[in-house]
Amino acid sequence: MIERWLAVxxxxxxxxxxxxxxxxxxxxxxxxGLPYPSNLEVARASEQAVRDTGAIPATVAxxxxxxxxxxxxxxxxxxxTAPEGSVMKASRPTLARAVARVGWAATTVSATMIAAHxxxxxxxxxxxxGGVHRGALAPSxxxxxxxxxLDISSDLEELARTPMAVVCxxxxxxxxxxxxxxxxxxxxxxxxxxxxxxxxxxxARSSGIRSPLTAGTLxxxxxxxxxxxxxGLGGVLLCVPVPEDAALPGEAARDAVDRAVEDAEANxxxxxxxxxxxxxxxxxxxxxxxxxxxxxxxxxxARVAGRLAAKLAR
Numbered sequence: 001m002i003e004r005w006l007a008v009x010x011x012x013x014x015x016x017x018x019x020x021x022x023x024x025x026x027x028x029x030x031x032x033g034l035p036y037p038s039n040l041e042v043a044r045a046s047e048q049a050v051r052d053t054g055a056i057p058a059t060v061a062x063x064x065x066x067x068x069x070x071x072x073x074x075x076x077x078x079x080x081t082a083p084e085g086s087v088m089k090a091s092r093p094t095l096a097r098a099v100a101r102v103g104w105a106a107t108t109v110s111a112t113m114i115a116a117h118x119x120x121x122x123x124x125x126x127x128x129x130g131g132v133h134r135g136a137l138a139p140s141x142x143x144x145x146x147x148x149x150l151d152i153s154s155d156l157e158e159l160a161r162t163p164m165a166v167v168c169x170x171x172x173x174x175x176x177x178x179x180x181x182x183x184x185x186x187x188x189x190x191x192x193x194x195x196x197x198x199x200x201x202x203x204a205r206s207s208g209i210r211s212p213l214t215a216g217t218l219x220x221x222x223x224x225x226x227x228x229x230x231x232g233l234g235g236v237l238l239c240v241p242v243p244e245d246a247a248l249p250g251e252a253a254r255d256a257v258d259r260a261v262e263d264a265e266a267n268x269x270x271x272x273x274x275x276x277x278x279x280x281x282x283x284x285x286x287x288x289x290x291x292x293x294x295x296x297x298x299x300x301x302a303r304v305a306g307r308l309a310a311k312l313a314r
Contacts, residue, residue: 126301204252
């Protein structure tokens with residue numbers, strides 16, 4: 001059982017025992033998503049955003065054979081400043097390898113959900129979930145010689161099997177969003193957007209795609225989450241648009257993503273390195289505007305998750 005490998009921080013453990021709200025936070029954005037010192041600043045800001053709601057943050061990472069649920073300030077800084085290439089990315093398929101090695105490993109959505117659920121946490125905040133990559137289900141456009149990649153994130157399967165509320169800004173914009181929604185529907189995962197009819201577009205407030213489900217307020221969303229978890233039906237995805245003052249115009253965001261995907265195909269970028277490459281390329285094409293939107297939505301999602309956890313605790 002994973003509990004054998006868990007090291008839950010005292011503050012997190014005490015909060016869970018006393019019924020206080022707790023929010024899990026992933027660590028891949030620290031090691032693979034943002035450059036230093038932005039990664040550390042955003043990690044600290046996310047934890048503070050959770051605290052400001054009265055909840056306790058629990059950033060999850062792996063170090064020297066222990067799955068850490070809640071990082072001390074020194075540990076957070078150590079992960080953020082670890083030498084490039086030394087931090088492994090841990091998802092469900094690679095979790096055992098990450099625990100079996102010496103050194104740091106950062107947890108993706110799926111690995112964070114596994115660890116947080118084992119510790120007894122019900123709410124998790126991230127930036128955007130992984131999903132079905134473009135070209136995963138059919139040959140890439142204009143290149144029929146290349147087969148479908150079947151590149152589908154394990155995040156989607158984890159949402160189907162692990163009972164937890166995941167707060168995000170929607171699937172990452174670099175993905176095949178309609179196919180990702182179809183996959184989630186097939187696996188029985190409710191996708192609920194808070195406060196608007198359209199699914200958020202990650203960098204943009206709207207993806208131009210109707211959300212499968214909507215909740216007018218956070219209170220409405222909390223009722224849905226509470227019933228979903230009590231029914232034992234697996235996870236629920238709560239989508240929150242990026243703050244308006246940091247959002248990219250929808251067309252500009254889509255154009256940058258489309259061009260980045262074309263560049264990735266031209267350069268034969270595939271596998272685990274594809275997502276960070278695409279995110280970095282989009283940042284270049286938008287002169288850093290996508291990076292500002294990304295950091296803003298990460299902190300905002302943490303704040304919303306804290307409020308959600310507080311409502312569920314009550």
